[in-house]
Amino acid sequence: MNFNSTVKGSALEGFYPEGWDFDKIDACIDAPDKITERQAHWNDGFSPISCDTLGEFETYMGHEIAMQIRLAKERNEKIAFILPVGPMGMYKWVVYFLKEWKVSCSHVYTFNMDEWADSEGNTLDSSNTGSFQYAMEQALFNPLGELTVPKEQRNFATKSNLPTYPEKIAKLKSEGAKLVLVYGIGRMCHIAFWEPTFASDYKTAKEWESAPYRIAAKIHPLTVEQNALTSFKSRTTLVPCRANTIGPGLFLQADYAIGGADGTLGRGMQWQGMSLWMTLRYGKTPWITSSYIPTLKGKLFFLKELAGPLVAECN
DSSP, rough: OOOHHHHHTTTTTTSOOEEEEEEHHHHHOGGGGGGOOOOOTOTTEEEEEEEESSOOOHHHHHHHHHHHHHHHHTTTTOOOEOOSSSSSSHHHHHHHHHHTTTTOTTTEEEOOOOEEETTTOOOOOTOOOOOSSHHIIIIIITTTTTSSSOGGEEEOOOTTTTTGGGHHHHHHHHTEEEEEEEEOOOTTOOOOOOOOGGGGSSSSSSHHHHEEEEEEEEHHHHHHHHHHHHHHHGGGGGSSSSSEEEEEHTTOOOEEEEEEOEEETTEESSSSSHHHHHHHHHHHHHBBBBGGGGGSSSSEEEEGGOOOOOOOOOO
């Protein structure tokens, strides 16, 4: 007895994206030591990297981001980053390494991938502790001090600014800047807040792959609950039900991608293991946004515990 054998006629029938094949999803999950085995559809330059502890995860990911900034500085090139709020722990290490190396971010341009919004695309004030702009300023921009990214080179996903992302990124790339995607993977396998349910709005995969952004995008209920648990101290009533978000038309332009999966909760509990296996094994489809990640050059750091074994353990 399991999900597939009991879902018909239940309250969950029709709740998940229509393009999800749960038999195929279940087949993605294998023995923990096989999670890094290369798959035919992966980019030759893509590597998943297992981390034993959260400290190791945050340090490795932070070093990878800082190194991209340093290498661009040494090449005297501009560099653009699409940045997430979640995961967050790597930012303190970005600050640490850049300060140790005395590397200025004067050549860095940042584009936050999403922001909470209402039905009109209006976003939380930057002084609100739940806003992504506030989080970025506290975790990265302010701690960098005089080495920080110039304010005029920071971009946040407001209703007025998000539509300027495509032109700004295109201009930077035309000037030789590398675009680096930094990302987390949602419970619903979203990248940014680009939910898999959006696939039904596009006639073809190519059309979906070209979509640059959405204003006031409808967030899946499980994404609301994921954020209630991870960012709002379980308080669902604080979580907005919409967001402004970049789309695949922007994040698939990345020259390099740095990802993180750290979704453990302690006492053996976790929320991200299945999403990680789906990302790595399902195969590219608009119905699973993160399935495109292995087709990009880069590194995906993940906590070893997420690999499983993904079996029942009552808590």
